[in-house]
Amino acid sequence: MTTSFKLELRRGSVVVGKWRMGRYRIERLLGEGANGKVYLVQRDRDWLAMKIGADTVDLQSEINVLKSLDKQRSLETFLYDVDDLYGPDGREYPFYIMRYVRGTTLASYLKQQGPEWFPLVALNLLGKLAKLHKAGWVFGDLKVENVMVADYGHVELVDYGGVTAKGKSVRQFTEIYDRGYWNGGSRSADPGYDLFSFAVLCIQLHEPKRLHALTKELLPQNRSTSELMEIADNCPGLKPVSGWLKRALMGEFADAAEGAEAWRALMHRRVTRNSPGMPGWLKGLAATSGLLLAASMGWLLLDLFL
C-alpha cells in the first residue's frame, strides 16, 4: 500500500530534530518509495541521507534492523541519528539519518558505463548479500531500485525495510522479484530467497520488457521458474550465467557466499578463454508462543521503567 505522503521539504530549509536537536539543511530529494522519502541533507560539512517515514512503527522497525547491523558490522556506521521533525503542515514525522550512498541506480549505471560491468557489479552485490547472510539476515526486498552503484562497480544496498532475520516471514517484497509469486517456494526468509530475487534482478537488467510481458500474459498458476529460465536462456547477455541462474532459481546455493564463489569461477573461466543476496493482554491476542513473548514484554517494561 502506498501511503499517501504529502510532506515536501524545500531546498535550503533547516530541519531541527525535536528530541536530539540535530540541525540538517535540506539539499534535495534523493528518492521515494512505499514507506517514505529520502533527502540529501547537510550537517556541518557532512553530506547525509535523511529518510522520513510515513508510519512511526514501520520506520522504527527498519531502524531496529539498522541498529543491529551497525552493532554487527565492525566497519563504517550507517545509522547516525533518529528523531522526529515538524513538517511545514505542523504535523510530526519520524526520520532517521544514514550514510549518504553515492552512486546511481544499477540500471542506469550499466546503461552509462556499459554492460561489461555487469559481471563485476553482480559479484559485488553477491558479496554484500553474503555479509548479511553471514550475520543471520536476509535482505528481502532486493530489486533494481534498492541497489546503488558508484565508481568502478562499487555496490551499496539501500532500503533496509525488507531485511528479515532468517526463519521469519519476509517483511517486505516486490512481486516480480518474489519467489512465491513465481511458485518457486515460500516467503520465509532464507538466503535462497535473496538469491532467487538476485536471479530475477539479472533478468530484469537484461530483458526488462520480456519479463514485464511475461507477468502480464501468464496466468498465476502458470508462473514458474522455468518461464524465467526461458528468458535467460534466450538472452545472449545472460548465456554465460544461465546455469548459475538456474541453480539460484532452484534454491541450490546455501547462501550468497556460495553463490558468489560459483559466480567468480564463471567469470574467471570467461576471462581466460576470451574476453567480455504481558501476559494478561497477551492471552487477549490469542498469542501462541507465550514464554518467549512474555520474556520480551518483561524486558520492554523493565526498560521503560529504568
Next chain:
Amino acid sequence: MKQILLITDGCSNVGLSPVVAAAHAKSEGINVNVVGVLDQGDVGELGASEIEEIARAGGGLSRMVNMRQLSQTVQMMTRKTVVQTIQLAVQKELKQVLGNGSIEALPPEKRGEVVRVIDELGETSGLKVALLIDASASMKPKLAAVEEAIRDLMLSLQARQGKSEISVFHFPGSRHGDDCVMDLAWTSHLNGVQSIFPKLQMAGTTPTGPAIMQVVDYYRQGQNDMSDYSRRARNETDGMMGDYVV
C-alpha cells in the same frame, strides 16, 4: 488475532446495514478489512463510502484496487492490521505503565524496544482470517483474481512463525436465499484444494451486512464447537445440505 476480509465491488442492498454488522464484529474482537475491486470504472460514490465506513466501524482498513493489485493489497492489508492490532494492545499496556499510550509520544530511543515487541508478536501470534467474498453477478469475472489473492495470502501466512488459518465464505447463498455460504473451513494450507469456488451460481441480492453477521457467528461458534461447524461445512460441500450453513 481475528480478522474478516471482505472483498466486494459495490453496495449492499438487503438486510442489516454492513456498517452495523462490522461494528458487531469489532465488539467481538474481530477487525474488518474491506477491499473494493474496480474494473475499468468505479464502484460508485455510494459503494466507495460504504466500503470506507464498514472498515472504520470494523476497526480495519479499506482500499479500492483494480484486479492486478488485488493479491498484493490483500497481503499487505492483513499484515498491516496484524501490526495495528498488536500496536493497540501494546499501547493499552503502555498507558497503564506510562499514562500515555502513544508510541509517537515516546522518545525515539524508547521506541525501539516497543516496536521490537510488536514485530515479535506480529510474527508469532496466532492469526485467523475469514475471507468473505461478494459473489453477486457483477463479481463473476473477478473471481479468478480473488481466488489467486486467497492463495497468495495463504502463502504469506504460511511463512509466519505463528499459527495462521483462513476460512472462506461467499454471499449471497445460491438457492434458499441464505446470506452466506462457507467454501472452506479453517485451514492452514490449500494443498489439494483445486478450486475454492467451484461452479458458483451467481445471482440475486448483495446481503453484505447479514453475511458479515454470519461470519461473526462462525467465529463465535468456533470457540465452542468447531467440529460441528466443519462437519456442516463438509456436508455443505458435499451438497447434502444444500446451502444450509447456519
